[in-house]
Amino acid sequence: MRWILTCLQSMAYLEIADACVHYPVRTAWGASDRVVSAVDGVSLALEKGEVLGLVGESGCGKSSLSRAIMQLQPFTSGSMRLDGEDLSALPPRELRRRRVDFQMVFQDPYASLNPRFSIYSTLVEALSRRSPLPRGEREEAVAELMTRVGLRPDQMFKYPHEFSGGQRQRVAIARAIAPRPKLLLADEPVSALDVSVRSQILNLLLDLRRDLGLTMLFISHDLGVVYHVSDRIAVMRAGRIVEQGTADEVFFHPQHEYTKRLLDAVPSL
Ligand SMILES: Nc1ncnc2c1ncn2[C@@H]1O[C@H](COP(=O)(O)OP(=O)(O)O)[C@@H](O)[C@H]1O
Numbered sequence: 077m078r079w080i081l082t083c084l085q086s087m088a089y090l091e092i093a094d095a096c097v098h099y100p101v102r103t104a105w106g107a108s109d110r111v112v113s114a115v116d117g118v119s120l121a122l123e124k125g126e127v128l129g130l131v132g133e134s135g136c137g138k139s140s141l142s143r144a145i146m147q148l149q150p151f152t153s154g155s156m157r158l159d160g161e162d163l164s165a166l167p168p169r170e171l172r173r174r175r176v177d178f179q180m181v182f183q184d185p186y187a188s189l190n191p192r193f194s195i196y197s198t199l200v201e202a203l204s205r206r207s208p209l210p211r212g213e214r215e216e217a218v219a220e221l222m223t224r225v226g227l228r229p230d231q232m233f234k235y236p237h238e239f240s241g242g243q244r245q246r247v248a249i250a251r252a253i254a255p256r257p258k259l260l261l262a263d264e265p266v267s268a269l270d271v272s273v274r275s276q277i278l279n280l281l282l283d284l285r286r287d288l289g290l291t292m293l294f295i296s297h298d299l300g301v302v303y304h305v306s307d308r309i310a311v312m313r314a315g316r317i318v319e320q321g322t323a324d325e326v327f328f329h330p331q332h333e334y335t336k337r338l339l340d341a342v343p344s345l
């Protein structure tokens with residue numbers, strides 16, 4: 077019994093082993109037998125409550141990896157366990173039910189929000205995913221959620237186009253945390269935002285992580301941004317993890333030439 081408990085305690089919340097995502101190459105003549113290895117044998121583990129930063133240049137496979145973790149597309153090979161469970165084995169209905177546990181924030185908050193839905197409708201839908209939210213409690217719950225992400229509740233009946241980029245990303249973050257997920261994946265969440273609002277959004281994510289005990293995979297091409305939010309950092313290049321360590325190790329004592337190049341590209345330290 078004791079050793080079972082020990083095993084459970086030492087088990088990572090998210091564990092990916094030798095994962096690959098390949099895309100078929102299409103030519104003008106149709107499909108060929110060549111593939112693009114967007115993710116090429118990646119192994120990662122996230123402990124509960126930890127922020128892992130995934131950094132690498134555009135095109136290195138970060139989004140392919142995150143979409144596969146979100147079960148939006150399959151891994152070509154390899155395995156993934158969330159809280160000890162292989163999600164790829166679940167029937168679609170069960171997977172839908174389980175989705176509340178892992179949510180995502182995308183790069184472009186405008187594209188990820190439905191322009192025809194008011195913030196209120198978007199957030200009521202998100203708040204009702206785990207269990208239906210009684211009509212009489214909706215406005216209060218939306219107001220509370222908006223306050224939590226730094227938005228004014230009196231704006232709940234407005235539409236996405238009436239907000240700034242930073243505010244829209246706050247809405248997208250509110251929608252992601254509404255079903256009380258355990259894992260949050262943020263794929264370049266500040267890359268489309270003005271430099272002046274980036275640190276506000278990063279600090280919001282850090283506050284939420286602390287208050288809600290979130291486990292977070294934070295993805296960016298910018299090592300400076302990743303260092304700001306991460307406990308550990310994994311460096312990805314051409315589909316592979318080339319270096320992994322604590323944020324301080326990777327940022328201050330990079331081992332790999334590629335990491336040093338990423339560090340040189342950080343605008344101002
Ligand atoms: N749906 C797709 N079909 C074919 N190739 C793709 C697809 N999505 C991404 N790729 C290719 O996979 C590689 C990794 O892309 P991506 O995962 O978007 O990287 P990143 O998010 O790091 O910029 C790139 O070469 C890209 O062109």
Ligand SMILES: [Mg+2]
Binds near residue numbers: 138139263264
């Ligand atoms: Mg990407």
